[in-house]
Amino acid sequence: MAGLSLVAVPGVAQASGGKGGGKPVEGSGKGDMKGGVIYAETKIRTSGNGTKGTAKTGTLTAGDHNWTPPACWYEPAFSPKEIEAQVKAWRGLDLPFLSGIGDFVGDVLDSRYKDGKPYKDYNLDKQGKGMFWAAVKNPNRPDDPAANACNKQPFWVDEGEDSGEPLAVSPQVLAEYAYDEIEIPSTKVTLAPEGETKVNLPTWAWLDKARFKKLSVTATLPDTNLSATTTATPESLRIEPGTKDAETYPASGVCKIGKDGRIGEPYAKGNAKKTPPCGVKYLRSSGDGSYDLKATITWKVSWTSTTDPGQHPMPDGEFGGEQNVVVKEIQSVNR
Incomplete structure (x- = not known):
C-alpha cells in the first residue's frame, strides 16, 4: 500500500x-x-491579530535553526x-x-x-x-x-x-502550531531622504510604529479544554546595507526597540547634523543600479495556555525583506 x-x-x-x-x-x-x-x-482552529487572512507578507523563521x-x-x-x-x-x-x-x-x-x-x-x-x-x-x-x-x-x-x-x-503542540500561523507585516523601512540618497550622507531609517506591534495567535482544539496563545513582540531591527562600502547606525547594524515602542526615529527638519539612532551611510555610489538593503526584524516569542497560565519562552523569530536603495555621488549636500 x-x-x-x-x-x-x-x-x-x-x-x-x-x-x-x-x-x-x-x-x-x-x-x-x-x-x-x-x-x-x-x-485545530486559530484566531488572533496575527492570523492568516490579515494584511501580511510572511511568517516567522526560528532564529534557532535546530528548532521547527x-x-x-x-x-x-x-x-x-x-x-x-x-x-x-x-x-x-x-x-x-x-x-x-x-x-x-x-x-x-x-x-x-x-x-x-x-x-x-x-x-x-x-x-x-x-x-x-x-x-x-x-x-x-x-x-x-x-x-x-x-x-x-x-x-x-x-x-x-x-x-x-x-x-x-497538547498545549505546547498548539502553541508551536500557532507559531507557524503568526503573520508578520513587511519589514520595508522608511528612509530619509527617500527615493535616493547620497554618498556620505547619513540616511535615517525607521519602522511604522502602528504596524510593528505585539502579535498573537490562539490555537484551539474545538470543544476541549486545550488552547494555547503564542505571542510575538518586535525586539530589534537588523540593517544590512547590501555593500561593504557602507556604515550603519549603530555600528552593529542592530537597532533596538525604544521605550516608546518604536524602532528607529523618523527624520525631522533640523536634524540634518544629528547622527540617526538607526540608519546607514553609503560610502560609494550605486552607479546605474542600486543596493539591496535588507531589513530583518527579530521577534521575541512566548506562549501561555488554558492549563498553564505561565509564560513559556519559544525560539526568537525572524522575518526580513529587501528594498532597493539608489545612491548618487555629489560634491556637497544641503538639508
Missing part, C-alpha cells in the same frame, strides 16, 4: 478531545492513507461509525492498474478494527464514549520528513483518559 492515497467519506463523531479528556469533540470523518497509515485532517514547529502529532479524529464508514469506502475502491486493491485494503483494516485484532466491530458499542486518535500532519509542513515519526494507525482512547502517546496534541 506504499504511496497509496485514498479519501474517505465525511461524518460526525462524539468522543473525548485532548490529552487528559474533556468535552466531546466533533470529528471531520475525513482521512487519507499514505504508506499504509491512516492520517486525519487537523481540527512539530511536523505531526496525534489528535482525536474518528468515531467508531466513522472508522466503519472509512473501511467500507476503501473496500469499494478499485483502480484499473490495481485490480482488487480496495478489497485488500478493506481486509487489512477489518482485521484491525472489526475482527478483534485489537478492536472488535469497530468499537461500535463505545460510540460516544471515546474516539480513535489518528496521526495528523502539520498542514504548514506537509513535506517535512519529520512527519514520518507519526506512523501509528488510529488507536482508541476512552473519553476522559490520557492517550499515553508522547506525540499527542
Whole structure:
C-alpha cells in the first residue's frame, strides 16, 4: 500500500478531545492513507491579530535553526461509525492498474478494527464514549520528513483518559502550531531622504510604529479544554546595507526597540547634523543600479495556555525583506 492515497467519506463523531479528556469533540470523518497509515485532517482552529487572512507578507523563521514547529502529532479524529464508514469506502475502491486493491485494503483494516485484532466491530458499542486518535500532519509542513515519526494507525482512547502517546496534541503542540500561523507585516523601512540618497550622507531609517506591534495567535482544539496563545513582540531591527562600502547606525547594524515602542526615529527638519539612532551611510555610489538593503526584524516569542497560565519562552523569530536603495555621488549636500 506504499504511496497509496485514498479519501474517505465525511461524518460526525462524539468522543473525548485532548490529552487528559474533556468535552466531546466533533470529528471531520475525513482521512487519507499514505504508506499504509491512516492520517486525519487537523481540527485545530486559530484566531488572533496575527492570523492568516490579515494584511501580511510572511511568517516567522526560528532564529534557532535546530528548532521547527512539530511536523505531526496525534489528535482525536474518528468515531467508531466513522472508522466503519472509512473501511467500507476503501473496500469499494478499485483502480484499473490495481485490480482488487480496495478489497485488500478493506481486509487489512477489518482485521484491525472489526475482527478483534485489537478492536472488535469497530468499537461500535463505545460510540460516544471515546474516539480513535489518528496521526495528523502539520498542514504548514506537509513535506517535512519529520512527519514520518507519526506512523501509528488510529488507536482508541476512552473519553476522559490520557492517550499515553508522547506525540499527542497538547498545549505546547498548539502553541508551536500557532507559531507557524503568526503573520508578520513587511519589514520595508522608511528612509530619509527617500527615493535616493547620497554618498556620505547619513540616511535615517525607521519602522511604522502602528504596524510593528505585539502579535498573537490562539490555537484551539474545538470543544476541549486545550488552547494555547503564542505571542510575538518586535525586539530589534537588523540593517544590512547590501555593500561593504557602507556604515550603519549603530555600528552593529542592530537597532533596538525604544521605550516608546518604536524602532528607529523618523527624520525631522533640523536634524540634518544629528547622527540617526538607526540608519546607514553609503560610502560609494550605486552607479546605474542600486543596493539591496535588507531589513530583518527579530521577534521575541512566548506562549501561555488554558492549563498553564505561565509564560513559556519559544525560539526568537525572524522575518526580513529587501528594498532597493539608489545612491548618487555629489560634491556637497544641503538639508
